[in-house]
Amino acid sequence: MRKLFMLLTIVSLFVSALAGCSGGKGSTVKASKEGAKIVVPFINGVGGSLADRVDKIVEEYNKSQDKYVVKTTKAGNYDESYQKLQSGFAANNQEAIALLGSDVMQEYVKKKLIVPLDEYVKNDNSFKKEDYGKGFINQATIDGKLYGIPFYGTTQVFYYNKKVLAENGFTADDLKTWEGVEKIAKKVAKRDGNGNVTYAGWMPMWGTSNLIDAVRSAGGSVLSEDGKKVLINDGTWVTVWGKFRTWLHEDKIMNIHSGGTGWEYWDKTIIDLVEGRTLGFTGSSGDQGFVFKSLGKGMNEEERLNTFGALPQPAWGDHKPAPKLETYLFTLTRNVDPEVAKGAYDFMKFATSTEKTAEWSMATGYIPVRNNVTEYGPYAEFVKRQPQALVPLEQANQYGVAPFVDPTGGKINDALNVAKDKVEIEGVPAKEALDEAAKVAQEELDKALKKKK
Known part of the structure; x- marks a missing residue:
């Protein structure tokens, strides 16, 4: 995708209806296994050739550890992914991880379709909000609670x-x-x-x-x-x-x-x-x-x-x-089995590491979310050869403003x-x-x- 419009219009068609579905008490997204691994369902709205890049991150994560396996539901674009989420929420079997634009995330928070990540972050000494660009982490935070981990930015x-x-x-x-x-x-x-x-x-x-x-x-x-x-x-x-x-x-x-x-x-x-x-x-x-x-x-x-x-x-x-700075974030949907939720958080951290955010940016041109990305060797070499690649990052840091909600x-x-x-x-x-x-x-x-x- 080259352009990532605000998609509140389509969200407004169904999100209020979803709010009426409480999802019941306890976990409605149950744990299942593939072999010895816990399955972590993920819906990806990145379309076209960029979807292959996300698939590569998922594949690398699945090979990197023995506890979880992320399974991707593909959608042609963000509109389609939100429509699929609609059906999932209505049936209480939505994916555990949803990749959302920051404006759509705010709508989901209002309707309690996604949950804060603070309980995972507070027990994780390796996670530091200050490692992420201020503009990105600000869009991930609502009423003092962290509802998403930034994956990439666009401007x-x-x-x-x-x-x-x-x-x-x-x-x-x-x-x-x-x-x-x-x-x-x-x-x-x-x-x-x-x-x-x-x-x-x-x-x-x-x-x-x-x-x-x-x-x-x-x-x-x-x-x-x-x-x-x-x-x-x-x-x-x-x-x-x-x-x-x-x-x-x-x-x-x-x-x-x-x-x-x-x-x-x-x-x-x-x-x-x-x-x-x-x-x-x-x-x-x-x-x-x-x-x-x-x-x-x-x-x-x-x-x-x-x-x-x-x-x-x-x-x-x-x-x-x-200029508008829009963040796309990994979020955790409501009523997910605790073990699945832990796996979801583990994948989010992997996918937004310095190495992965740098690789994503080099491949796509989208803005890396990590502050230290310019210190990462391959990325530093890349921007020496292609200095224009730093322009979106510099614009985001100096001038970027949050999307109108x-x-x-x-x-x-x-x-x-x-x-x-x-x-x-x-x-x-x-x-x-x-x-x-x-x-x-x-x-x-x-x-x-x-x-x-």
Whole structure:
């Protein structure tokens, strides 16, 4: 997967129903054995070729000890894994280990579908929270309790053509603000006789993530500090979204892919960079392997490393960048047999060791969660050869902010999703699209707040 959207919308379709299933008293996820080993069921939502990487970690763990055997339920993506969990929770036979995004984890905590790990951590002298990046462990902790062990992080960064940037008289420093990006894009963009963009000065990735990151990097917020008012049509939002509309539809200095099957739009964006149809794009930290190794034609890996670079996302004016940092975590589901739960915790520790988090990061481009990963020999050598691999980690440590957690169970995100297509694809004025979204979002927020009373 290249992009890991917040998935609260799908969670909201079933999580409230699951809350009504108490799961009964005692352990409903019973212990079973394969030979002499206790079986530890695990559901993996990492799809595509990356699923093979997770399988490798599971295989190595199973060979490393004689007490437990982790058995994986595969899902094509996180949506599918959450749907399978729905069925498991309803039947009280869900997997013991669930890999969840931090936003979804919060929903599961509210509904008591997963349990804290503190009782295992307190008896484990080798586990130290400070060994994990602060941003990651903060997202794993709710109300002072540890509900997950971070496996990897993801954030969106800039990928760009270093040679084209230099040929046009610019440096990487010119990409540190959106004002700088606009200046560069105006110079390098090319259009045909009909005004269609043939070379884009930049390409945002279709979706709300880039747009929300840009707003937060201009000082904007989704909600007021007291959480009672939706702010998605205030001046900051209208200005920022309006800029993207202008760049795409009036100035025509940027381009965007949308729709298609699965990740088709995402792949097309990456290929446009590699094959020379854009100066750069905003994409996932997990795109590194695709940019520097596999997608697109006409370059070998060495040529790609010499041509393309990565940078943190920019800010607006004097503001600091505020890109979303999302953590994916191993969690322990409710009502699991104590022996199975011990095995689940043991696997979580193995999979998030310095060695494993480094190997995962080198293979995928996703952010390693361990603070000491740069001291691990193979990783240190890797980033010497590929220094761009450190950019997501540096961005996460310096600027990363937690994902917006939608208190309506996804309705605010839904409204923004509708608005983004109106602005990015249809060219509707930002104020019009955001006013409509804010009306819907505020109504849903008011309903959610009323239910809490």
